[in-house]
Amino acid sequence: MNEHQARVDELVREMGGYWKPFEMLTALVEEVGELADELLKVEGVKGKGNRDSLEEELGDVMFALACIANYYGIDLLKALKGSVEKYRIRDKSRLEEQHEVARG
């Protein structure tokens, strides 16, 4: 567990412990919805927003995500590194395919 997740873990335990998995998933989805609202505001689609509110909602999403990861003993930074590598490999082969098509 990285230091950020350890801080989340400490706070969650102080507040009575982790929720059930589906409750945590619901909280994550709710926060993603709030992030969507703020992003729409920042982009001028739905009212007016600001970067600070967007940052706050991104933090809330990260917190909800960290709760789920902690519950299952998963290090989010390790998971992120894996995703970066996965996308790097996937997009590298996609770019190579596009170049091959462009060359004919």
Ligand SMILES: [Mg+2]
């Ligand atoms: Mg929120």
